[in-house]
Amino acid sequence: MHPPAATGVPLSSFALLALVATAAHAQQPDPADGAVLPRVEVKASVAHYDPRRDDTATRIVIGREDIVRYGDTSVLDVLKRIPGITVETNTGRGGEIRMRGVGGGYTQVLINGQRAPAGFTFDSLAPDVIERIEVLRAATAEFSTQSVAGTINIVLKRMAKKAQRDAKLGLMHSDTFKGPSATLELGDRTETFSYAIAANATRERFTRTANGFEDTRLPDDRASLLRETAVPEQGRIGRLNLSPRLNWTLDDGATLSSQTFLNVNRFRNRTRVLVTTLLGAEAPVPEWLSTLRADGATLRSDLTWARELASGAKMEAKIGLTGREADDTIRSNGVDPAGTPAFDKRISTATRDRGVNTSGKTTRSLAGGHVLAAGWDGSLDTRDQERVERDTVRAAPPGLPMDERFDARVARLAFFGQDEWAITPQWSMYLGVRWESIRTRVSGNAIDAARLRSSVWSPIMQTLWKLPGTKGDQLRFALTRTYKAPGADSLVPRRQTWENNSATEADYQGNPNLRPELAWGIDAAWEHYWADGAMVSVNGALRRIRDYTSNRVYFDGLRWIFTPANEDRAELRSLGLETKLPLKSVLAGAPAIDLRAGVSRNWSEVDSVPGPDNRIEQQTPLSANLGADYTAGKLSAGGSVAFRNAGMVRVAANRGYYAHARTDLETYALWKFDPKRQLRIALSNMLGEDRGWEISYDDPVTGLEKRRWHYPDGVRVRATFEMKL
Numbered sequence: 128m129h130p131p132a133a134t135g136v137p138l139s140s141f142a143l144l145a146l147v148a149t150a151a152h153a154q155q156p157d158p159a160d161g162a163v164l165p166r167v168e169v170k171a172s173v174a175h176y177d178p179r180r181d182d183t184a185t186r187i188v189i190g191r192e193d194i195v196r197y198g199d200t201s202v203l204d205v206l207k208r209i210p211g212i213t214v215e216t217n218t219g220r221g222g223e224i225r226m227r228g229v230g231g232g233y234t235q236v237l238i239n240g241q242r243a244p245a246g247f248t249f250d251s252l253a254p255d256v257i258e259r260i261e262v263l264r265a266a267t268a269e270f271s272t273q274s275v276a277g278t279i280n281i282v283l284k285r286m287a288k289k290a291q292r293d294a295k296l297g298l299m300h301s302d303t304f305k306g307p308s309a310t311l312e313l314g315d316r317t318e319t320f321s322y323a324i325a326a327n328a329t330r331e332r333f334t335r336t337a338n339g340f341e342d343t344r345l346p347d348d349r350a351s352l353l354r355e356t357a358v359p360e361q362g363r364i365g366r367l368n369l370s371p372r373l374n375w376t377l378d379d380g381a382t383l384s385s386q387t388f389l390n391v392n393r394f395r396n397r398t399r400v401l402v403t404t405l406l407g408a409e410a411p412v413p414e415w416l417s418t419l420r421a422d423g424a425t426l427r428s429d430l431t432w433a434r435e436l437a438s439g440a441k442m443e444a445k446i447g448l449t450g451r452e453a454d455d456t457i458r459s460n461g462v463d464p465a466g467t468p469a470f471d472k473r474i475s476t477a478t479r480d481r482g483v484n485t486s487g488k489t490t491r492s493l494a495g496g497h498v499l500a501a502g503w504d505g506s507l508d509t510r511d512q513e514r515v516e517r518d519t520v521r522a523a524p525p526g527l528p529m530d531e532r533f534d535a536r537v538a539r540l541a542f543f544g545q546d547e548w549a550i551t552p553q554w555s556m557y558l559g560v561r562w563e564s565i566r567t568r569v570s571g572n573a574i575d576a577a578r579l580r581s582s583v584w585s586p587i588m589q590t591l592w593k594l595p596g597t598k599g600d601q602l603r604f605a606l607t608r609t610y611k612a613p614g615a616d617s618l619v620p621r622r623q624t625w626e627n628n629s630a631t632e633a634d635y636q637g638n639p640n641l642r643p644e645l646a647w648g649i650d651a652a653w654e655h656y657w658a659d660g661a662m663v664s665v666n667g668a669l670r671r672i673r674d675y676t677s678n679r680v681y682f683d684g685l686r687w688i689f690t691p692a693n694e695d696r697a698e699l700r701s702l703g704l705e706t707k708l709p710l711k712s713v714l715a716g717a718p719a720i721d722l723r724a725g726v727s728r729n730w731s732e733v734d735s736v737p738g739p740d741n742r743i744e745q746q747t748p749l750s751a752n753l754g755a756d757y758t759a760g761k762l763s764a765g766g767s768v769a770f771r772n773a774g775m776v777r778v779a780a781n782r783g784y785y786a787h788a789r790t791d792l793e794t795y796a797l798w799k800f801d802p803k804r805q806l807r808i809a810l811s812n813m814l815g816e817d818r819g820w821e822i823s824y825d826d827p828v829t830g831l832e833k834r835r836w837h838y839p840d841g842v843r844v845r846a847t848f849e850m851k852l
Contacts, residue, residue: 180656183547183555183591185603187262194254196756196765197795198297198807198847200308200329200366202252202260202281207769207791208754209262210705210725212279213747215786216818222250226264226277227668227701228729228747232611235274238281239386242271244425244451245480245510245615251392253327255295255310256370258282264668265589265605265650268543268559269488269502272585272609275646275670276699283388286374287314287323292852299331301812302841306331306364319376327368333396334361338837341631343407345830352407352832362396362419381434387427394421400461402627412469412626415461423453444487449508451480460520461626470626472518482508488543496549504541510534510615533571535615540564545587557589565612569639574620577639583610589650599656603666607648613641613676617691624686630824631834633680633687642693646672658712660721663705670699675733677744680782680824696734697743703727719758726751740777745784747771766794785821785835790814803851811843 178186187209194205203222207214215230216222223230236243243249261280266272270280291314298307307330314323339356369389376382395418402413429447436442453476460471488502514531516523523529545559563583570576589605616637623635652666675697680689707723727750731743742748749772756765773786795809821835 177656180601180654180662183557184267184589185264185605185650185652187264189260189262191258194257194260197767197793197809197811198295198845199254199809200297200299200327200845201250202254202257203250204811205254205257205260206279208752208767208793209260210723210752211264211701211703211727211750212262213750213771215745215747216250224249224279225747226262226279227670227699227727228750229276229699229731229743229745231744232273232614233276233699235271235278236281237270237278238388238427239283239429240270240280240486241427241429241447241484241506242273244427244449244482245508246423246451246453246478247390247425248392251366251368251390252281253310253329253366253368255312255327256283256325256368256388258284264666265648266585266587266607266609267557267589268545268561268585268587269500271504271541272561272563272583272587272607273612275609275611275644275648275672283370283386284312284323284325284372286321286372286384287316290315291323293849294852295847295849297845297847299843299845301843303335303839304331304333304843308847316374321374322372324371325368326370327366329364329366331364332362333364335839336360337839339834341629341832341834343830343832346827350406351830353405354407354410355403355405357401357403358398360396360398362394365391365393367391379434381432384431384433386429386431388425390425392421392423395419409464410627411463412461413464415459415469415626417457417459419455419457421453421455423451425449425451438491440489440491442487442489445485447484449480449482449484451478453478468520470518470521472516472521474514474516476512476514479511480508482506496555498547499545500547501544502542504539504543506537506539508537508539510536528573531571531573531621533569533574533619533621535619536568537615538566553593553595555591557587559587561585561587565643567615567618569615569619571619571621575639577618579618579639581612581643583608583643583645585609599654599662601654601656603650603652603654605648605650607650609646609648609670611644611646611676613643613691617641617676622688628686629834630680630682630687630826630829630832631822633689636688636690638690638692640693641676641691642674644672644674644676644693646670646699658708661708661712664703666703666705668699668701672697672699675743677733677736677778679779694733694735698732699743700730701727721756723754724752736777737780738777740775740783742776744778745776745786747786748774761799763797763799764795766792768792781825783823783825785823787819789816789818791816805849807847807849809845809847811845812840813842815842816840 178188189209199205203214206212206224211226213225214222215225224234224236226234259282263278266274270278291312293312295310299305310327312325337358341354343352345351371387373385374382397418399416402410404410427447427449429445431445433443455476457474461469463469484506486504488500490500492498511534516529541561541563543561547557549555565581567579585608587607592602594600618639618641619637620639621637625632625634628634648670650668652664654662654664656662673696674693676691677694678689679692680687705725710717710720710722729746729748731746732741751770754767769791772788776784778784792813793811797805797807799805817837817839819837821833823831823833825831
């Protein structure tokens with residue numbers, strides 16, 4: 128693969144990086160000379176500092192109080208209430224996090240500023256181990272610029288500010304999912320040492336029946352195939368999150384911090400697939416029984432050293448280790464239409480991920496309102512995977528080995544520089560540049576070895592102008608270059624097969640020839656702050672993407688194949704409106720009610736796909752949020768509604784995707800018995816909306832094939848008793 132950003136790098140990008148690297152070691156001006164060394168944030172006091180209002184680089188912070196308000200057991204439930212963010216959970220488990228309506232690698236999700244380990248699922252991350260969530264609509268040089276749509280940074284529990292002994296016991300119940308949860312938070316501090324430990328465990332059982340429908344019509348609109356599928360399923364899920372943080376203050380004034388995160392998952396389920404043919408040929412395998420046993424564990428540990436020098440410069444360095452193990456075993460057996468055994472197989476997959484990462488930066492304040500920083504970010508990750516399949520009835524398809532082994536090695540290295548410049552009390556600017564390189568090597572017994580290289584220069588500019596003569600009016604503008612790199616699963620040309628292979632249920636195969644997608648972006652916003660906690664914002668964005676990656680479906684002579692491939696260009700546009708206000712800010716004497724609302728409209732277009740309904744695959748075109756919180760004495764209560772529109776997406780000239788609109792209505796109430804005990808009750812999916820989607824493939828010979836799925840999902844009730852020990 129050739130480097131995607133080969134030539135034409137602006138000289139200003141190199142000049143800025145050189146300037147920052149030099150300035151980091153420059154002599155500190157003498158304050159006696161009148162030099163002022165302000166931070167970029169223009170604020171009256173620390174107590175009134177709001178990162179969303181005062182930071183030049185746009186940053187929205189969701190604090191601890193908002194994160195735990197509904198007593199959720201998954202961070203995905205928290206994210207879906209944030210304006211501009213949607214969470215796609217079609218099956219009711221797992222979920223894809225999206226900004227500007229797109230996920231699939233366009234939205235970057237970080238944990239403590241680092242990319243989550245490969246294979247990590249965010250539905251297993253408990254809100255109780257999270258300190259805050261940062262939403263960055265535009266890229267910054269300090270974080271990876273693999274953030275075409277934006278970045279969500281999840282910050283785990285930090286140092287304890289005081290002694291803490293908190294415990295929570297919860298129980299969730301619905302028609303499909305039910306189970307207990309428990310949380311323990313401990314913390315304390317002395318003058319030179321502090322610790323904070325957050326642990327959360329959940330256990331859920333589920334029982335449900337998913338339904339599918341397959342419909343194929345010939346080019347003359349005559350029905351040629353009608354099938355119904357029922358999938359009764361039952362199982363259980365166990366999760367454990369453990370996040371200890373240790374902090375030391377050393378004799379020389381430096382600090383040393385250790386942050387560890389452990390996530391353990393256990394999943395068991397048993398499904399029976401029944402395919403009933405109403406018209407046309409019988410399914411090759413109309414009935415099969417399958418059991419899945421999946422065990423996984425992720426461990427990440429970071430050690431951070433930080434020190435402020437006598438000159439005022441700040442230095443920070445971090446080193447971390449990551450490990451992940453996943454073992455999956457599937458046993459399944461099925462019969463053909465005559466009742467004869469069609470297969471009886473066992474598939475075992477063992478995955479081992481190991482990684483080491485390091486990062487650091489130096490920050491220095493200079494005269495003229497400059498805060499300069501330069502740093503690095505690097506990692507080396509390896510993956511070893513072995514897949515063993517044994518079938519006592521059926522022989523393997525041609526070209527598909529029964530035993531597969533492959534390993535991947537991904538090396539990332541980045542350098543960045545940035546200048547946060549307070550030009551005047553009303554006008555500030557952020558200038559940054561980041562160079563990021565990725566080297567990927569994959570090999571295995573069933574694939575050709577491949578080496579892939581890419582590197583990207585990302586110049587970034589953001590500016591904030593507080594309008595003179597106004598109270599709380601300000602404008603933001605950002606110009607960024609971002610990219611999306613293909614993941615290892617997309618690059619490795621191994622196949623994942625389906626029993627009843629067709630154009631709408633095709634085997635998946637990676638593509639080692641994928642190139643990164645590059646995007647230039649513009650963000651703009653108007654914000655108005657008129658009272659404490661009251662604001663309104665209108666924001667818009669444009670992204671132009673080169674080498675857009677879509678998914679192609681084709682027939683290789685034996686089976687249908689689904690594979691990613693680079694197309695030509697795509698364009699992504701978004702417009703958002705957000706407001707939040709205490710009711711007292713508009714009505715004197717009003718009760719203590721805080722209101723919040725937001726709406727986001729997203730558009731996209733792919734040059735190689737004809738209209739209508741031409742959009743980036745599975746993009747959410749419209750989302751809206753509305754919420755209210757009330758506090759009176761011992762009672763706190765509130766509610767939230769999150770609407771996600773959907774509709775038809777034309778993915779290719781002959782392939783479409785349809786998703787159902789969904790409205791999530793939730794409410795909660797918290798009663799404080801005394802300063803040490805309280806009870807929280809929360810209801811979610813109060814409208815009892817189910818989940819589902821439909822995919823289609825139009826062939827000029829065989830006709831139009833549609834396949835849709837429906838997953839039931841009922842009202843969920845969660846009760847949590849919280850106490851201080």
